[in-house]
């Protein structure tokens with residue numbers, strides 16, 4: 244009966260469904276890092292909703308906060324009216340995240356999804372500077388709506404839309420021309436040269452570790468050079484921390500250790516802490532040039548998601564244990580992954596990443612696909628990313644215990660031996 248219900252579901256759901264199309268089960272339950280299908284089979288989750296479940300599935304503390312809130316007739320939806328849940332979230336985020344890091348931002352609630360935050364950022368950058376262009380990078384991913392798509396590198400996504408809005412200018416991301424070329428030098432020249440054909444942009448938008456683009460971490464030097472050239476040219480720096488933020492790299496914001504100070508920061512995915520939709524744009528106060536109602540939307544500041552977000556901040560970010568755990572588990576996973584890559588006579592495999600955002604580059608989409616399928620059959624959920632879907636990404640919940648993490652790697656190690 245389980246396979247019948249899957250069949251029905253597959254034919255009714257649009258082909259556009261992407262993640263995990265090839266996983267031939269219906270999932271039903273989940274706790275922590277473990278997913279369970281309708282037949283009671285368990286899978287270790289190294290996908291975590293593409294980093295939307297950094298605290299795992301159904302964290303009991305966060306769930307209690309949601310249940311308690313719902314049971315006491317609190318406000319679930321209120322457009323963007325003032326609510327106590329919103330006030331609590333702003334206070335918590337400011338006190339637990341921003342102030343201890345010496346950061347000061349205003350909050351703009353942008354809607355349910357990451358792409359909503361990206362759209363708002365592109366509009367704001369244009370309005371605040373009066374300029375039109377936005378510079379983004381090869382392999383960057385910022386979302387599926389037209390504006391976000393315009394600054395997304397991958398042709399597969401872009402072509403589906405026909406024409407995307409004009410004004411996006413792509414530059415090579417760090418490492419795109421090989422490790423020896425500092426591509427920020429190139430950008431610096433392009434911006435300084437009045438004959439380069441590139442008008443001064445409103446903003447530069449980037450991920451510090453590209454997620455969908457193949458797990459590509461930028462170096463600290465490169466990020467600092469970009470910040471310098473933004474300051475020199477009076478261009479806004481937008482960090483899209485939708486996938487790499489909320490602790491994924493071992494620090495709350497992925498740019499903290501680089502010491503840069505973006506003008507706009509975008510968060511979503513794990514912000515709500517529970518897989519509930521919520522996105523947020525953090526802006527420097529001098530950039531708050533919006534007029535009331537100029538950028539609207541019905542579902543801004545989902546109150547239930549703000550409650551779970553507050554609970555996650557209070558549980559996980561009022562002490563440093565999570566960050567230390569992420570760095571340590573990430574280091575162990577990286578080490579193991581290197582061994583996996585080096586053994587098995589698969590010299591084509593390469594490993595990249597930062598914190599618990601890791602990628603196994605298989606060079607071809609075909610090999611990566613085989614490994615992913617093999618891993619699934621043995622009880623591990625992983626997915627692919629990169630221009631050719633050639634990179635297996637590993638994004639376990641940050642709260643995973645090291646035994647389960649190692650079990651996941653055991654499965655991956657066996658799966659890598661698959662014949663192509």
Ligand code: PMP
Nearest residue numbers: 356357358384385386454485486
């Ligand atoms: N930016 C980045 C870096 C992302 O990884 C994603 C989603 N993969 C988005 C933006 C878009 O977020 P959403 O899918 O929630 O619209």
